[in-house]
Amino acid sequence: MDKPFAITLDVGTSLANKTGSWRTTRPVYVDRLPPCNDACPAGENVQGWLFHAEAGDYEAAWRLLVRDNPMPAVMGRVCYHPCEGACNRGTIDAAVGINSVERFLGDLAIRRGWRLDAPAESTGKRVLVVGAGPSGLSAAYHLRRAGHAVKIVEAGPAAGGMMRFGIPKYRLPRDVLDTEIRRILDIGVEIELNRKVTDVRAEREAGGFDAAFLAVGAHIGKRAYIPAGAAARIVDAVSVLRGMEGEEKPMLGRRVVVYGGGNTAIDVARTAKRLGATEAIIVYRRTREKMPAHDFEVEEALQEGVLIKWLSTIKNVAGEATLTVEKMALDDKGYPQPTGEFETLEADSLVLALGQDVDLSLLDGVPGLVIRDGVVEVGPNMMTGHPGIFAGGDMVPSERTVTVAVGHGKQAARHIDAWLSGGEWRPPARHEIAKAENLNPWYYADAPKTVRPMLDALRRTSTFDEVQGGLDEGNALFEARRCLSCGNCFECDNCYGVCPDNAVIKLGEGRRYRFNLDYCKGCGICASECPCGAIRMEPERN
Amino acid sequence: MEMQTVRFYQTGTFTVGNRLLAPHERSVQAEAQRANALTSGHRACQGCGEALGARYAIDAAMRATGGKIVAVNATGCLEVFSTPYPETSWQIPWIHSLFGNAAAVASGVAAAMRRKGTDDVRVIAQGGDGGTTDIGFGCLSGMFERNDDVLYLCYDNEAYMNTGVQRSSATPPAARTATTPAMGPEPGNVFGTGKNVPLIAVAHQIPYVATASVANLRDLEYKVTRAMEFRGARYVHIHVPCPLGWGSAPADTIKVARAAVESGLFPLFEAVNGEIVSSTKIRRRTPTADYLRLQKRFAHLFQPGGEARLAHIQAIAERNIVKFGLEGTGA
Numbered sequence A: 001m002d003k004p005f006a007i008t009l010d011v012g013t014s015l016a017n018k019t020g021s022w023r024t025t026r027p028v029y030v031d032r033l034p035p036c037n038d039a040c041p042a043g044e045n046v047q048g049w050l051f052h053a054e055a056g057d058y059e060a061a062w063r064l065l066v067r068d069n070p071m072p073a074v075m076g077r078v079c080y081h082p083c084e085g086a087c088n089r090g091t092i093d094a095a096v097g098i099n100s101v102e103r104f105l106g107d108l109a110i111r112r113g114w115r116l117d118a119p120a121e122s123t124g125k126r127v128l129v130v131g132a133g134p135s136g137l138s139a140a141y142h143l144r145r146a147g148h149a150v151k152i153v154e155a156g157p158a159a160g161g162m163m164r165f166g167i168p169k170y171r172l173p174r175d176v177l178d179t180e181i182r183r184i185l186d187i188g189v190e191i192e193l194n195r196k197v198t199d200v201r202a203e204r205e206a207g208g209f210d211a212a213f214l215a216v217g218a219h220i221g222k223r224a225y226i227p228a229g230a231a232a233r234i235v236d237a238v239s240v241l242r243g244m245e246g247e248e249k250p251m252l253g254r255r256v257v258v259y260g261g262g263n264t265a266i267d268v269a270r271t272a273k274r275l276g277a278t279e280a281i282i283v284y285r286r287t288r289e290k291m292p293a294h295d296f297e298v299e300e301a302l303q304e305g306v307l308i309k310w311l312s313t314i315k316n317v318a319g320e321a322t323l324t325v326e327k328m329a330l331d332d333k334g335y336p337q338p339t340g341e342f343e344t345l346e347a348d349s350l351v352l353a354l355g356q357d358v359d360l361s362l363l364d365g366v367p368g369l370v371i372r373d374g375v376v377e378v379g380p381n382m383m384t385g386h387p388g389i390f391a392g393g394d395m396v397p398s399e400r401t402v403t404v405a406v407g408h409g410k411q412a413a414r415h416i417d418a419w420l421s422g423g424e425w426r427p428p429a430r431h432e433i434a435k436a437e438n439l440n441p442w443y444y445a446d447a448p449k450t451v452r453p454m455l456d457a458l459r460r461t462s463t464f465d466e467v468q469g470g471l472d473e474g475n476a477l478f479e480a481r482r483c484l485s486c487g488n489c490f491e492c493d494n495c496y497g498v499c500p501d502n503a504v505i506k507l508g509e510g511r512r513y514r515f516n517l518d519y520c521k522g523c524g525i526c527a528s529e530c531p532c533g534a535i536r537m538e539p540e541r542n
Numbered sequence B: 001m002e003m004q005t006v007r008f009y010q011t012g013t014f015t016v017g018n019r020l021l022a023p024h025e026r027s028v029q030a031e032a033q034r035a036n037a038l039t040s041g042h043r044a045c046q047g048c049g050e051a052l053g054a055r056y057a058i059d060a061a062m063r064a065t066g067g068k069i070v071a072v073n074a075t076g077c078l079e080v081f082s083t084p085y086p087e088t089s090w091q092i093p094w095i096h097s098l099f100g101n102a103a104a105v106a107s108g109v110a111a112a113m114r115r116k117g118t119d120d121v122r123v124i125a126q127g128g129d130g131g132t133t134d135i136g137f138g139c140l141s142g143m144f145e146r147n148d149d150v151l152y153l154c155y156d157n158e159a160y161m162n163t164g165v166q167r168s169s170a171t172p173p174a175a176r177t178a179t180t181p182a183m184g185p186e187p188g189n190v191f192g193t194g195k196n197v198p199l200i201a202v203a204h205q206i207p208y209v210a211t212a213s214v215a216n217l218r219d220l221e222y223k224v225t226r227a228m229e230f231r232g233a234r235y236v237h238i239h240v241p242c243p244l245g246w247g248s249a250p251a252d253t254i255k256v257a258r259a260a261v262e263s264g265l266f267p268l269f270e271a272v273n274g275e276i277v278s279s280t281k282i283r284r285r286t287p288t289a290d291y292l293r294l295q296k297r298f299a300h301l302f303q304p305g306g307e308a309r310l311a312h313i314q315a316i317a318e319r320n321i322v323k324f325g326l327e328g329t330g331a
């Protein structure tokens, strides 16, 4: 060995020193469940599709979205977006405009003519779907995708359910609805219109269906007992809104009073305004805070000149056009109580918007069913008490929204698919939720929420043009990029950068990272500097 | 200042990398092929800020010079943990001489390069705060005054860590060290002592001076890269928390450094030819107490009676904020 003066050892590299042996805790990459995904009644992978949208890959985003929900353009207009209520960005500035990006993707898909994937290999099974509302359409879509033959029987003259015969055009233009329904039918879903199923067992047998999914909605307007003269014009809200789809628009007169406090009451009052009513007054027995209608809906109605009488009930209709209204007061428990104070209101018509009941006549005599409070009980697998008959949407106990209905359709389809092959569908284990405290928000730039344009006031009261506009590509991209990617690695390289020991291996785009446990000392900097909470420190075993 | 304006790419440009940025806009540390000048297997403690700061800085200099670098290292943790004979963690030509003479040795290396006609090979001197602001200060000032073509990197962990946490002239007021115990009427390091070497460097009117922090990688890389655009004496002073000496959690190294910057206690600025030309704005203002509370060396401030000293420290931060213009929106 020929070494320089005073040198006795060969120079070596510190790589020989495996500092991983110092470790008492180890970092582990995890996928936590983003709260938006958790909150979505349709089970959308919101964070997942936003991830593609952020990169401008809108088609990939849309394709991931429609794996769970085939109607993004509809959702982007009518969904009450509980995702945004849960969004962690809300703790920083304002929630990501998930709903507006969803609409952007939906509208873009319509413009570009994107089609749904062809269904899987035929299974030879046949499933009957009763009702072409969002729940029935969603179930049909998911069942067809799984390779089953699906036939929808629908009582009405067109598909859509309450999306067509309830929600007004100014919130959901019909060409949008038509396109998204057509796209579902185009993957090979059969539909028969204008026929009401009166006996589901007979229908199932006659058609040789292996299973049935019922989604008949809730269409019977609830009545309240209001003493009234024969000449009084009292109608129910659902009939009014349904009438809007016909040739002859409903005649409500110049002074319209709407009784109720849900979104149907709001929609019918706003419709009355557009039909030319000079006065549209909502009478509601409780306060604004207690109103089931969403605050933004109330706000939009007020902007359009709808008047609301809080804490009021209608006692009777005297003569042709005079309503007696009693003032209410909240008691200690927050319930409205009569005060004995009365006033009168002039009205050409009174519209009752007091909720809807389900028409369950098609289930008459079906054994095993449990019907409680006018709705059909289903198990966790969406099956009724009668084997092979599943149900979802407004006719089962749950919140009544389009999104819940779509989610039920998807859930039921999965269970039906498993049930048809004699198995049981078990939902995959849920990851723990990515909470705000799992994030390191310093890394996110300040970015205010993008506000969607609204139609001008004049056109909002004189036409049925859509009130809320959409985002364009520029601001949709910006909005998508506001997402924090909660709990899911988005390859920001922070862990790779901040490790003092070079113990993070970068695997290349789309492949994320790996820890080099030979050198990781377990300091935990990567975990605390991960912006999105996708690293967890775990005690080292042994 | 030519700092890249912050564009909004999901996280802005504050993370190390970002799949949405063009590759040339990503940081050096995001590169799969970064130099990794200080590689794995070194013996720095868990969560060592100095090891991190050194890799950040040298890798950036490596990219700026196409890999042509020689480094001279003063005695201190960085030298000891990276080169226990016969192993080395350095992936660059590297020389260690003494505790106090890194600047002088680097001046000599630069002279040798010039004489050999290889002055495309750039010289870096690096050391801890003790080696820089105390024992090596004379050599450093000489290097500045002669305007020798060296970039001096000071890794400031605010004490002599290698020998067991003794006070240096960079130790902040109130900090407990082995030589400034938390005892008596004025526990910890005495207020009103110490020196600000970055400002002393500015006073030498050398081409480039900057402060940086491991909490702001992009700012740090920008400054080291900018420093390599100049010839002559340059000085970059980098704040690097020491979990062992400060009594902070190893996982909190960057968090602690960030709180120092965001509270105003460690101002980030740069100066060209003796003039301060820019400062990095505080993005999310933090009270100094949030910085101090993370560290056991300041625990006594949170005992009854610590209020006045806490307020004093807060006042220091506020004076920095005004003096260096740390508030407002970027440059």
Ligand SMILES: Cc1cc2nc3c(=O)[nH]c(=O)nc-3n(C[C@H](O)[C@H](O)[C@H](O)COP(=O)(O)OP(=O)(O)OC[C@H]3O[C@@H](n4cnc5c(N)ncnc54)[C@H](O)[C@@H]3O)c2cc1C
Pocket: A078, A079, A080, A130, A131, A132, A133, A134, A135, A136, A153, A154, A155, A156, A159, A160, A161, A162, A163, A166, A167, A168, A195, A196, A197, A198, A215, A216, A217, A218, A219, A241, A263, A264, A267, A359, A362, A392, A393, A394, A395, A399, A400, A401, A402, A403, A405
């Ligand atoms: C005015 C109004 C506005 C609303 N606005 C919103 C909103 O903005 N956002 C939101 O999320 N939700 C909204 N909702 C609620 C939402 O529309 C419903 O929750 C949803 O449509 C329920 O879906 P479904 O599929 O269960 O039933 P439906 O949409 O009611 O569809 C049921 C379908 O079954 C058909 N059918 C019924 N009986 C039979 C039978 N025996 N044989 C064959 N076919 C039959 C019906 O014709 C209908 O097409 C609104 C509801 C109303 C009334």
Ligand SMILES: Cc1ncc(C[n+]2csc(CCOP(=O)(O)OP(=O)(O)O)c2C)c(N)n1
Pocket: B050, B075, B076, B077, B078, B099, B100, B127, B128, B129, B130, B131, B132, B157, B159, B160, B161, B162, B163, B168
């Ligand atoms: C002339 C001389 N005196 C004392 C020492 C012992 N010594 C080695 S490193 C060190 C302290 C280093 O402190 P600093 O420069 O701040 O670097 P750190 O270890 O904190 O990174 C001391 C006192 C020495 N090596 N040489």
Ligand code: SF4
Pocket: A034, A035, A036, A037, A046, A047, A050, A086, A087, A088, A089, A096, A098, A482, A483, A484, A485, A486
């Ligand atoms: S920031 Fe993104 S991932 Fe997190 S909750 Fe909001 S939309 Fe979902």
Ligand SMILES: [Mg+2]
Pocket: B128, B129, B130, B155, B156, B157, B158, B159, B160, B161
């Ligand atoms: Mg030191």
